[in-house]
Amino acid sequence: MNEKKKIVIIGGGLSGLTLAYLLSKEDYDITVLEASERLGGRIQTVHGQLETPLELGATWFSDMHPNLLMLIDELGLKKFPQYTKGLTVFQTKSFEPPQTFFIPEAENPSYRLVGGTQTLIDALAAKLPKETVQPNTKVIAIKEAGDGLLVETANGKKLNADYVAVCIPPQLAAVNIEFVPALKNSLVDLLPVVQTWMVGALKFVVEYDEPFWRNDGYSGMLYSHADIVVEMYDHTNFEETKFGFTGFLNGSTASYTQQVRKELVLKHLNILFGRKALQPTAYFDKVWTNEFLASGTSIANRPHENNGHPLLQEPYMNEKLFFANTETAAEFPGYMEGAVNAAIRVGNRINK
Numbered sequence: 001m002n003e004k005k006k007i008v009i010i011g012g013g014l015s016g017l018t019l020a021y022l023l024s025k026e027d028y029d030i031t032v033l034e035a036s037e038r039l040g041g042r043i044q045t046v047h048g049q050l051e052t053p054l055e056l057g058a059t060w061f062s063d064m065h066p067n068l069l070m071l072i073d074e075l076g077l078k079k080f081p082q083y084t085k086g087l088t089v090f091q092t093k094s095f096e097p098p099q100t101f102f103i104p105e106a107e108n109p110s111y112r113l114v115g116g117t118q119t120l121i122d123a124l125a126a127k128l129p130k131e132t133v134q135p136n137t138k139v140i141a142i143k144e145a146g147d148g149l150l151v152e153t154a155n156g157k158k159l160n161a162d163y164v165a166v167c168i169p170p171q172l173a174a175v176n177i178e179f180v181p182a183l184k185n186s187l188v189d190l191l192p193v194v195q196t197w198m199v200g201a202l203k204f205v206v207e208y209d210e211p212f213w214r215n216d217g218y219s220g221m222l223y224s225h226a227d228i229v230v231e232m233y234d235h236t237n238f239e240e241t242k243f244g245f246t247g248f249l250n251g252s253t254a255s256y257t258q259q260v261r262k263e264l265v266l267k268h269l270n271i272l273f274g275r276k277a278l279q280p281t282a283y284f285d286k287v288w289t290n291e292f293l294a295s296g297t298s299i300a301n302r303p304h305e306n307n308g309h310p311l312l313q314e315p316y317m318n319e320k321l322f323f324a325n326t327e328t329a330a331e332f333p334g335y336m337e338g339a340v341n342a343a344i345r346v347g348n349r350i351n352k
Contacts, residue, residue: 004029007350008151008159010139010177011167013041014058014336015325017124017133018071018343019165024128026351031159032128033151035138035168036292039125042198043336045118048207048282052242053116054235056203056286058336059246060110065337067344072113075123081109083234086219089272094226098272103221114238120336142166142321143180149320165324165346168292170194170312173323175295187311194312194327195305197334199294202254204229204265204285207244211236212276220245222272228253228264244280245269254287261285307333315349322346 005028009016012034020032038044044057060082061068072079087100113119125133141152142164151159166173174191182188213220213234220234232247253261262283269277304327306312312328315321324346329338 005162006148006160007031007163007165008033008149008161009165009167009324010151010173011035011041011325012039012125012133012135013167013325013339014043014121014124015339015343016041016165016167017121017128018340019167019324019347020132021124021127022343022347023350024132028350030128030132031161032133033137033139033153033159034133034135037135039133039135040118040121041168042288042293043117043121044286045116046205046284048205048242048244048284050207050209050242050281052207052235052237052244052282053118054205054207054244054282054284055112055117055246056205056284057198057288058117059112061336062110063108065332065335065340067340068337071340072120075120075127077119077123078114078238079111080114080238081111083214083236084109084219084221086214086217088219088221088223091222091224091226096226098224100218103219112238117336139177141178141180142317143178144317144320149317161320163320163322163350164317165322165350167325167342169196169294169325170323170327171196171299172293172295179317179321183316187316190306190309190311193299193306194309195301195303195307196294196327197304197307198288200251200254201288202249202251202285203246203288204249204261204283205235205244205246206265206269206280206284207242207282208276208279209243209281210276211240211243213273216273218273222247224268227268227271228261229268244282249285254289258285304334307338313345322349 138154143150170191222232235244235246308330326338329341332338
């Protein structure tokens, strides 16, 4: 009887868990190593005091994302269109009154997941044997060992593998993981300059007990060049029983405390939507520059710089090592569709 081939997947975000799920349909021994205490990577849904699902990370997708849609459908999850009805607010200058206008509903809308994007991560994890995923396990080295590879972790674990898939951002892998023997020079030079999508983004969510903006004829969409909130959308749940906003804050406020940012956000919303905006039931925000997304100073300067580079799609270490996170995808790198695309590509290579 042939022994099961061992697959080690580094990273428990969407690409890593999708790859694990796809390979679990075959006869493999799969281990997912996640450095942080939670699964999801750049997907993170939190819940307010009223249990509204609020997205601090990846939120939207569209009909242009067929592989993500197919995965959502296969897992039995449901999507619903982003709410856009009503007046949209646009601010150009702080000393000018805001402009309001109607944006026609799109023929191809953006969607959200019923229950929050985290339901996608939870559904994938639920398809795997419980012992498959090991959180709080940071990989520090990948070494050739006989016919396979040896994966070493910061907490002293050593795992033998027939294949290893690196599903964390290439820039992070370049800083945190030692490869023995060293990878070829062209790849070593490339990895640090692959831009990681969402690095530096500052996202906020706020929960309310009523949709006062909808009641006053607003869509909840805001675009501003004049204050702390630069982009915002209605974040009411599918059932329209829980209410809130989500959006992005001016990156220059990343050095402020969360309490100061909250005060500034509520002040901004009060100016635009009235005093009811001053009474949220919950507020959260997140600066996406933690140790699980980037390390050191990122060298990449442009959004999506070197994403989908051909070198990221090649196998290494005698065709045992693959790079498979969203930034490696040839189509939609950085997005959820890119994460699924990367997982499908590497899954097909391992299964060939």
